[in-house]
Amino acid sequence: MTEPATATPAQRAAEPAAPDGARTPSTTGWLAFAALAWLLVALLFYRTAFTGTQGDYNLVLASVLLPLVVQASLVAGAAVGLWSTLALGRRRPWADRGAGRWAVGAAAGLLTGTLASGAVLLAYGMSARAVGVVAIAVGASGALGGALGAIRPARILAAGLSAALAVLVFLNVMALFSTSLLDAFGGGDTAAERYEANGLLAGMIAIVAGLIAGLVAYWRIRRAARRAGDAPSWPVYLAAGAAAGLMLIVAELCTRLGVAQLLSLATADITADSEILSFIAASRRNTGLVVLFVGAITTIVAFGRSLPKAAARD
Numbered sequence: 001m002t003e004p005a006t007a008t009p010a011q012r013a014a015e016p017a018a019p020d021g022a023r024t025p026s027t028t029g030w031l032a033f034a035a036l037a038w039l040l041v042a043l044l045f046y047r048t049a050f051t052g053t054q055g056d057y058n059l060v061l062a063s064v065l066l067p068l069v070v071q072a073s074l075v076a077g078a079a080v081g082l083w084s085t086l087a088l089g090r091r092r093p094w095a096d097r098g099a100g101r102w103a104v105g106a107a108a109g110l111l112t113g114t115l116a117s118g119a120v121l122l123a124y125g126m127s128a129r130a131v132g133v134v135a136i137a138v139g140a141s142g143a144l145g146g147a148l149g150a151i152r153p154a155r156i157l158a159a160g161l162s163a164a165l166a167v168l169v170f171l172n173v174m175a176l177f178s179t180s181l182l183d184a185f186g187g188g189d190t191a192a193e194r195y196e197a198n199g200l201l202a203g204m205i206a207i208v209a210g211l212i213a214g215l216v217a218y219w220r221i222r223r224a225a226r227r228a229g230d231a232p233s234w235p236v237y238l239a240a241g242a243a244a245g246l247m248l249i250v251a252e253l254c255t256r257l258g259v260a261q262l263l264s265l266a267t268a269d270i271t272a273d274s275e276i277l278s279f280i281a282a283s284r285r286n287t288g289l290v291v292l293f294v295g296a297i298t299t300i301v302a303f304g305r306s307l308p309k310a311a312a313r314d
Contacts, residue, residue, distance in 0.1 A: 018259075028083040028158055035072075035079035035165055036112070042072035043119055056266045059130060060273045063259045065182035066134065067284060068260065069169055070141045073116050073252040077109030077142035078247070079161050081149020084108035102150045109146010113139035128266055137258030141251065148250075155228075156236060159220035160243020163213040167244050167291060170212055174205050202283050206290035213291050214298020222306070234303055241299030245292025252284050 046062075049296025085104050117135035121245045151157050174181065178201070185204075186198040217240035225232050259281070263274055 019266045028079070028086055028154070031158060031161055031165075032076075032079040032083040032104060035076040035161065038165060038168065039069075039072040039076040039112075039116060042069045043116060045220070055103050056270055056273075059262050059266050060270060062130065062134065063262045063277055064280065066137065066189045066262070067251065067255045068172065069116070069134070069138055070255045071248065073113055073138045073141040074145040074148075074251045074254065075161060075164050075168065076116075077145025078149040079145075079165075080112045081105035081108045081146035082154060082157055082161065083149075084146075085150055087156060096239075101152075102147060105150030106143060106147045106229070109149060110139070110143040112146065113142020116142060130262060133258055133261040133265075137254060137261075141254045144254065145248070148247075153236070155221060155224040155232075156240045156243065158224070159217040159240035161246065162220045163216040163240070163244040163295065164247045166216045167209045167248070168272050170209055171205065171287070202287065203290070207286040207294055209287065210245070210291040210294025211298055213295035214241040215293065215302065218243045218245065218299045218302040234300060237299040238296050242292050242296040244295055245288050247284065248288035248291055252281070252288060255284075256281060269295070 046065050082105070085096065085101050085108075088104055089101065092100075117139040120135045120138055121133060149157065181201055182194070182197050185201045218237060221232060221237055221240050259277060263270065263277070
């Protein structure tokens with residue numbers, strides 16, 4: 001009886017490496033499920049902006065809440081696009097290369113955005129033009145997210161999406177308690193006191209969100225590295241930590257287009273509301289930048305602390 005053939009270490013070293021994301025069991029399916037669940041929560045919450053009337057108040061409220069669904073749609077589209085390209089790429093080589101991968105990702109994100117847009121069109125009871133603007137913004141952000149889902153290496157994108165999802169949940173939970181937090185930061189009766197307290201609160205929330213983004217991204221990269229049996233270099237951690245902030249900035253660009261269209265439907269002079277919305281938009285942009293830089297720095301610091309310390313000299 002012959003013995004089973006075994007590969008020598010040299011032969012194993014010469015074997016080609018498995019494609020990114022294919023060497024270990026993928027967790028991107030659960031990530032896509034979580035992102036879709038958050039999108040559903042965002043759509044249900046956003047329905048409060050549409051009470052069935054067609055007043056300018058509803059347009060302003062819809063503009064304030066629009067970032068919630070755009071951000072959720074972008075992240076969900078990217079997560080579904082990532083999962084689709086990896087899953088189909090294991091069965092169809094063309095779906096994991098070049099234009100094929102981008103086409104699969106964009107199609108998956110477009111499907112996600114289309115379904116979300118359909119929910120907006122069917123469930124929201126506002127004017128057809130306003131609902132149409134929201135549906136287009138949600139659908140476009142989903143398609144854009146799907147295209148982002150084709151970016152490689154997959155482990156960086158998966159880590160960035162996990163961080164972005166955690167940041168979105170944190171930011172929206174903080175928004176629910178904004179009034180109490182504003183009082184805790186010294187928000188008084190005057191406009192100057194409220195403005196100063198709001199700036200301090202927004203800065204604190206952005207820094208904490210950046211720390212969350214960096215730590216979650218670092219954890220995902222480390223987990224993927226252990227499963228794959230390799231050791232990524234520091235640029236991988238840097239990119240993963242910055243990804244959540246980049247997604248917030250991209251979502252803000254999509255949001256601004258939708259907000260401008262919604263406000264153009266107003267029948268009365270809403271200059272004051274427009275100025276407030278511009279202030280809020282600037283705050284969101286600053287939050288995205290802070291999350292980007294703090295998240296990237298956090299992952300680098302965490303990576304540095306994980307390196308083996310040099311042996312002490314005699």
